[in-house]
Amino acid sequence: MNVEPRSPLPAGEVWERLDMRRALAARDLGTVFRLLQKHGTSQRTIAALTGMSSSEVYEVLRGRRVMAYEVLCRVADGFGVPRGYLGLAYDNDTASWLDQNLVPAQTRTDHEDDARGHALLAYAAEVTVGTAGELSSEWSTVPSAATPLPGQVGPEDVEQAEAVTAQLRHLDYRFGGGACRDAVSAHARWVDKLCDLPSRPATGTRLRVAAADVHNLAGWTAFDVGLYNVAGRHLALALDFARQAKVPSLTANVLYRAGRVYLHRKRVSEALRFFQLGQLAAQDSGSRRTVAMLCANIAWTYAEMGDEAQAITHLNRAADEFSRAEDADSEPWVQFFHELDVMALEGMTRLAMARTNEVYATPARQALERSVAERTDKMARSLAFEQGALATACLLTHDSQAALEFGELALDQAHRLRSRRVTDRLAPLQELALDCPDRGARGDEVRDLGRRIEQVLLP
Template sequence: MASPSQASRARPAHPNLAFRRLRGSRSPGEFATAVRKAAREIGEHVSCDARYIGRVEAGEIRCPNYAYERVFLHMFPGLTLTDLGFTARENVRGRGRLTAAGAPGAGRPAPPSQPCCPFDGGRSRNDSDIDSDIDEESDVLRRAFMTSGSATVAAASLGLGFASGSVPAQRRVGEAEVAAVEDAVRRIRLLDDRHGADGLYRQAAQPLRAAYALLDAGTWSRRSTSDRLHAGAGELAVSVGWLAHDSGRFDDARSHYAEALATARVAGDPALEAHAFCNTSFLARDAGRYREAVRTAQAGRHAARQVGSPRLLSLLALREAGGWAGLGDRTDCEQSLARAHTYFEQGPAPDDPEWMSFFAEPELQALQAQCWAALGDFARAARHARRAAMLQDHRFTRNLALYRAELAGDLARAGAPDEAAAVGEQVLQLLGDVRSSRIRTMLADTARVLVPHRRAEGVAAFLNHHAATSHSA
């Protein structure tokens, strides 16, 4: 008998007629343009195109992710997701899908230790609602791949493992395989947003190997397929590199970023090249190689000028500012921050890379906080970090924990130990859901700074709680 998860994968898609009616006489491309415009009106960024609209109307996307949900509800005030033809989120992924005989709470235990997806660190379906946060396209892609002639390659690209241990020589690569790689990138990013990198890095290595195996062994009928696969593999390398970076594996991260950069150069992809340099700069700053951080950010800026994205140039200016701050060069740091603000204020653009959806006002504030902290101006750093934490969407748990950890450290060094302890307690509460060595290291540094202030209000309780949590982690 098929398991509940297998049964859900086999379920055919039903056309979303309600959504099609709302599009009216507009073409899918025209409607996608309206969606992007509505997103900008509320400060969201979605990479909506005609293909995405087609997938929604075909019923392949049963429930939009949170960003699209906010945009659609803004476009059609007074309507619910159900009115728009979508399925309730809890019924698409996670607990809501474990129904009938195998459902928890239905008289039988949940399936033992079956991961909800290849990147969840082995957590079982009834352990969390993580599935409800995964990109809405995951299920339909898996269904398509498992029934296609390229099932072995597709399963590998999704991290489900190779049936024979390798990709067959001269495997023809088409839409299914390329979409699998692109989907793996989105899912890794979404899971990292909510749960941090520590539990994801090992699992994410498999789809990365699969993507590069496809590049080595595949043949393509169209140049566009080759370009998309190179871009997807490179973005996957950057994403896996970030998981290594955030979990403290700096040498692994450096290797993955270099792999992405090489892929960008081979493919002549300036957007991917800028992304690889951007992350390399961030890594160099964290590793204390500040001059390298400056140089790689500047190299990324050179590539980014071909992309047409002011927000990308803004982020690269912030990376450069971080390098200058690490070198103690306040003048060049302030100049880079000024450039970052100038570019940021130009707003989103149609050519903004998809991966930059995280770069909004909270991240701008947080990166400024890091610069001022590196320059020793902790009171100013705390003001920016506080704003970042206040503005951050609470659904993105990892960044919320990160910004609060930054704030706690800045407050501790700015002479506000009681406030630092209170914010530190908030971070400890979030660490039950977030697994990030980076955040834990930041909090440990804050605890060390607070030790001489144990008598301040709340500090002793925080230190004891932190010590207990550290021992149990």
């Protein structure tokens, strides 16, 4: 059978043409594909590289809009184009290029503005009287334009940056990183630009704290959706800004988050090292709350490594440090860490040890029951983590009914939240549920839960 060879890939400079970059930035795949065809790339090659069928490519060429994040990523990755060109994951160079080269609205002539004003008024009239058709291509995309920067950064600019970061942090806690990561990344770029502007020394220092905080959050949200390399970049920037600002408690918090990235990926030796470095910075800061947070995470890591003695030692120290923490000891980046989190980390630590020593299963369950009982929807992701862990502990204590109850709640949260981590953390429950020894009706339901979790875990 003869196989038609693919047409050659477009030369690299094709992607740098202004018309191509505008089409990519607008996610106008129809124009992108037509420009590729103009430069010799066949429809068949486009389909093969993007994972689309030929009919789907044809529909896009005929005007169908593609908004699905996964498809846009396949297009970028298939052609080897930086995802930032499509606004999916900007790096600084891409963001700068778009800001400088996409035509901003203020460069239009008065005549162009008048013409567009009349056209918009005409379309508004059609919508009002019910005669409007589909929105024309002229209005269907919004051109990118750089937001004007202040001439000098003042305290009010920093206050606004801090307030936006605080709101984004609440969204992350409640809905998961996927609900706000793009907004956090955009805000981080804005704060980076402010850092390049003149300011008074005190304002400049406070601004660098704000920059460290938002990059810390950007790294956390990237981690939450499984973008580990992106997370690492943001966390490195956060460390640098925290160093410039000389705020050791923030440095410790960034190191804690870096440790959690590696702990989640089962790279426990590296996770432990990050947590230990964070503990040193936390001790320098004098923040007992931060020291408690690092000690609790070190305990969990030692439990994952099978070192029960060190795990218990660090759990005890975490509880002691937290009991002596003061209310004033709560900078924005560590305000989330409360008594419930100490309980939850005790539960996670004892649950990790229960895998090899069942004596820890009941204490793990008790700690997790306390944390789950007091969580609210404002910390929905933490609640989901703890419900899944509690269901696992219930299986280890041979309570199928309770395991089913909390497992169903955790699975429901996994469907609701925009968080890859929540899904990943259901894996231990899935394994135990599939092997549930209960031969009764409840056991059948638990095994069915395991199969449904398995479907969620599939890549």
